[in-house]
Amino acid sequence: MTQQRLTEWDDSRDEYEGEGPPECLSLTVRGPWGHFRRIEGNVVKQTYRIIPRTTVAGLLAAVLGIERDGYYELFAPENSAISIQPVAPLRTVNMPANTLSTADESMTSLNSHGKISIKLPDPTKPRQQHNYEVLVDPAYRLYVWLRSSDWSETLHEMLSAGKSHYVPSLGLSEYLAEITYHGRFEVEAGPTDTVVPVDSAVPNAVDSVIPDADARCQIEDSPAFMVADGGGRITTDFTTYAYNPDAGPVQVRNPDTNIVDGNTVMFV
Numbered sequence: 001m002t003q004q005r006l007t008e009w010d011d012s013r014d015e016y017e018g019e020g021p022p023e024c025l026s027l028t029v030r031g032p033w034g035h036f037r038r039i040e041g042n043v044v045k046q047t048y049r050i051i052p053r054t055t056v057a058g059l060l061a062a063v064l065g066i067e068r069d070g071y072y073e074l075f076a077p078e079n080s081a082i083s084i085q086p087v088a089p090l091r092t093v094n095m096p097a098n099t100l101s102t103a104d105e106s107m108t109s110l111n112s113h114g115k116i117s118i119k120l121p122d123p124t125k126p127r128q129q130h131n132y133e134v135l136v137d138p139a140y141r142l143y144v145w146l147r148s149s150d151w152s153e154t155l156h157e158m159l160s161a162g163k164s165h166y167v168p169s170l171g172l173s174e175y176l177a178e179i180t181y182h183g184r185f186e187v188e189a190g191p192t193d194t195v196v197p198v199d200s201a202v203p204n205a206v207d208s209v210i211p212d213a214d215a216r217c218q219i220e221d222s223p224a225f226m227v228a229d230g231g232g233r234i235t236t237d238f239t240t241y242a243y244n245p246d247a248g249p250v251q252v253r254n255p256d257t258n259i260v261d262g263n264t265v266m267f268v
Helices: 055-065 149-160
Strands: 024-032 080-086 091-099 107-110 118-121 128-136 141-145 179-188 195-198 218-229 232-243 250-253 259-260 263-265
Touching: 024 149, 024 232, 055 080, 055 141, 055 149, 055 218, 080 263, 149 179, 149 259, 195 263
Parallel strands: none
Antiparallel strands: 024 141, 024 179, 080 141, 091 128, 107 118, 195 250, 218 232, 259 263
């Protein structure tokens, strides 16, 4: 078992030189609550239904112990492929929460005259009430390929041992995630039928989705890739997902699919 703490992407590590994922790791993440904040401003803090690719990257980076802003190259489009399959109905509730402002003028210093000083929201300030749209019992099966065989092997070892360097969560840090590791699987070519039922969320192929009177289908855009930007981070690309909120398949015309552990999935 590899015990060293991995802190940043190192492109000198061994890499797969072929095209596309020959195999992938698969895991299911679930929890009683989830919230993946939509970037659109709104009084109600809405959530994406499908866990964004950037959130998947952050969750796996937490397992590996890679610090914030240190994993974007590892999960860049040329270095990784991820498929996301909802395995439980995507239900939400609105949950009011009283919060304190974290603006500079609303912060107070703790132990301001000591060697170590931290700032906390001032508890004497008035609370602000916000409504959070929260996912109830969300569960997603993830299929993950990393071009770096060393990083992939380390992730396999960590997941096999049921370990994580940081606590994984479903969006907000208080919404803890439970991870079930299924193992390593071959990625086989998918069916070539005219119409294919796809088990995963369907990325960037909305025009190919065929409406089905017996199954619901919804669409959303979410962040897919990020880069570090002067101490922060910026989103460089989005993915448009079509998905069945009842965790069933989506009918797609001539999709580029793969078969993993008997499931028909699409990677991005």
